[in-house]
Amino acid sequence: MTYPHRHPTADHVEKKGIPVHEHTSTGHRTPPASHRRITVTPPEQQPPAVSVWATAQTSPATQRKDRYSPDSTAHPAKMLPAVAAHAIAHYTQPGDLVLDPMCGIGTTLVEALHLGRRAIGVEYEPHWVTVTQTNLDLAHHTNATTIAGRVVHGDARQLSTLLPADLHGQVALVVTSPPYGPSTHGQVSTGTAGVHKHHHRYGNTLDRGNLANIGHHRLLAGFTRILTHTAVFLRPGGHVAVTLRPWREHAELIDLPSHILTCGRQAGLIPTERCVALLARIAENDLVARGSFFQRDFIRKQRNNGLPLHLIAHEDVLIFTKPTTSKATAEKGTPQLQFRDSVHAPLAAA
Template identity: 35%
Template sequence: MQAAGCVPGTEADAERIPPAVAAHAIATYTHPGDLVLDPDCGTGTVLTEALRAGRHALGLTTNNRWWTVARANLTAAKSAGAWRDGSVLDARPKVLATARAVGLTGRVGLVLTALRTTSNNPNSPDHDPVESAAQLATTLRCCEPLLRAGGHVVVIAQPHRRSDGSLVDLTTQLIAAGTAAGLTPVHRCVALTAELRGDRLITRASLVERRAARATVSPALLAAHHEVLVFQLAHDAELAAANAIDTSPVADDGSGFRVTQPSCPEEQRQEATHAC
């Protein structure tokens, strides 16, 4: 299914961030005129939603196919009236730690990216989401110096199952990746990807996800959400915690997110588990 407002070919990126999820994260964690960075942007859904929201956008990818589609998406957004600066580079995230990125230091309001697997085909033998989470630490380490004061890093991950149908614990891996990059986890959210029709929950799983579910040894339910981990610079998180008045869970406001703001990572994992 083609993503709304995106050019044909965007849907081929099975691990892209859904436009509605990207739009909500951008509206929640940035202000108009901020710079949004996706260091592994795929077909560019984050970049286009940033432009449409009046933010500047910068993306990186080394996949020639995705680079072409992402460029087309940026062009389409600008043709539709999104006038902010937006670009996508054919480069690896490590370029952000070189002299070429010096001008970005302290300017990025939001790093918004998806956990991408080590293979372009999630069903291939080298598909290892845990290894990908470990590699993400390197990417986040390159992004950390670019964050402005009060900026956020948001990582979105699709649920993954082992061959026996059990879910892989990606949350722990992602928190470890962020912490290794000098970031502090401040929220764990759930981005719903299913639609409620009457008393039925209709999943919007991709063909790849449906095939993976059928390939498990035991019957497995299709995932109806994406995991969302939100980080800040350590000193920003400390200031926010000192100024916090209410740390109770926030009720679902219909936006697709359910957010908890626990006082420590261990409580964060426990409360978010109940929220799921």
């Protein structure tokens, strides 16, 4: 059994500013580093070096209140702000650059700005690019920060053509999450016709350019390509945090985390930690699940049919590191950390 430890950030590298084009949150050119106002996270607020992240002590709605626009609610698979914030505070320092190549509503970018980090993201769907820009503007308004934040419209599989070359080797942390099967959250409305689920699908389901709309194997190939591109922008020793979870297909569990581990190795990254980000609140003697109406309904029906399923109460967080030497790159196929067996099975909450 190996316990993960706090990783020091890589040696200081020159922090180049993010070029300002369309979709910038400031509307003007980024001021010199000496003039930027950085919100430093006090030491007592730094997250502890643990493998189980207590990221659901407050509800998702509470975490997003006054920090995200109402339009953000419609996204079918939003990352918990506390998950992004924990990773950013743990693996970066104020002023570092954080990247999310599939940023959705911009959760990673917004939390990075609130923690005094620079942020850049890419999003495939134009509507969510607009929502992300609104959320970045809101972060600047509420936090009075002048730190640069930017969202770019495009396909993350073409990342090297979307972001400027002067950002190569400058990113301290990548935080992202691939689409995972049909297990999106969605919204619920009720009426005389009964319960209706909406906003539970990724964009146009006929758009084959969207990773969420292609088969499992093509999804893995596309995500490997994205990780390969992000490695170019990572600085030596930089980290990639991928949040994801297994899903059920015809009652069979699809072990997406294990597949993504392989994707990371194929992209030249070294797996260094496997953590869990709780989706349930830690109570005195138990976990209090925060499952959606449809998740609970699905579990209830499966139990009535004799299948003893439980609500999944956590997301896996896979941490990869960019090698600092060419020798380490050559050895990337060898795991650098023995993952704990207890983390491979989903935590459950009744």
